[in-house]
Amino acid sequence: MANQSVPRKNDQPTDPSELAARAFEEFRSGLYRLLLRRLRNAETAEDLAQEVYLRLLRTADPAGVRCPQAYVYRIAFNVLYEFRLRERDRPMLFDSAVVEHATDQLPDEAARPDEVYEHTAQTHEFEQAIQRLPPMQRAVLRLVTHHTLSHAQIAEKLGISVSTVRNHLYKAIDHCRHYVAAESSASARKEF
Numbered sequence: 001m002a003n004q005s006v007p008r009k010n011d012q013p014t015d016p017s018e019l020a021a022r023a024f025e026e027f028r029s030g031l032y033r034l035l036l037r038r039l040r041n042a043e044t045a046e047d048l049a050q051e052v053y054l055r056l057l058r059t060a061d062p063a064g065v066r067c068p069q070a071y072v073y074r075i076a077f078n079v080l081y082e083f084r085l086r087e088r089d090r091p092m093l094f095d096s097a098v099v100e101h102a103t104d105q106l107p108d109e110a111a112r113p114d115e116v117y118e119h120t121a122q123t124h125e126f127e128q129a130i131q132r133l134p135p136m137q138r139a140v141l142r143l144v145t146h147h148t149l150s151h152a153q154i155a156e157k158l159g160i161s162v163s164t165v166r167n168h169l170y171k172a173i174d175h176c177r178h179y180v181a182a183e184s185s186a187s188a189r190k191e192f
Contacts, residue, residue: 014062015062016058016062019059019062019065019068020053023056023068023069023071024052024053024056024072026069027068027069027072031049031052031073031076032045032046032049034073034076035048035076035080038080044083048083052076055078055079056072122180126176126180130142132179133175133176137168137169137171138172139158140154140168140169140172141172141173143158144169
C-alpha cells in the first residue's frame with residue numbers, strides 16, 4: 001500500500017508554483033495549527049504561513065522533493081526559527097513621552113528609606129504607647145482603629161455607655177500623643 005502523502009515519480013510537480021499550490025493546499029490547515037501553537041498569535045501565524053508559501057514558490061528543484069509534507073514542515077520550522085531570531089535581536093522601541101505620561105498617571109508609592117525608617121519608628125512608639133494604656137482604654141482604641149466600630153457598637157460590645165466610650169477614647173489618644181511626643185524628643189536629644 002503506497003503512502004498517499006508521497007506522490008509517485010510521474011505525479012511529481014516540476015514547476016515550483018505547482019508544488020507550492022499543491023503542498024500548501026494539502027498541508028495549510030496543519031501548518032497553520034502548528035504555527036499558531038508555537039506562536040500563540042493568529043496574525044503572526046498567518047504571516048509565517050504565507051512566508052512558507054513564498055519559499056515553496058522559490059523551490060529550485062520541485063522534482064527533487066520526494067515528501068512534500070516533510071518539505072513544507074521543514075520550511076515552516078526554518079521560518080519559525082528565523083522569526084524568533086529576529087524577534088530576539090530586534091531593538092526595543094522606547095518612547096519617552098509615553099513613559100513620562102504613564103508615570104504621571106501613577107502615584108509614587110515607593111517610599112524612600114528614610115520614610116520607611118521613620119514610619120517604622122513611629123509605629124513602634126505608638127505600639128509601646130498603646131501597651132501602656134489601661135485595659136479599657138486600650139480595648140476602646142483597638143476597636144475604633146482596627147475594627148472600625150462605631151461608638152455605639154463599642155458601647156454595646158463592652159457593656160458601657162457611649163459617653164464612657166468617648167471618654168476612654170479621648171484619654172487613650174491623649175496618652176498616645178504625649179507618649180509619642182516625649183519619645184520623639186528623647187530620641188532627637190540622643191541624635192545630638
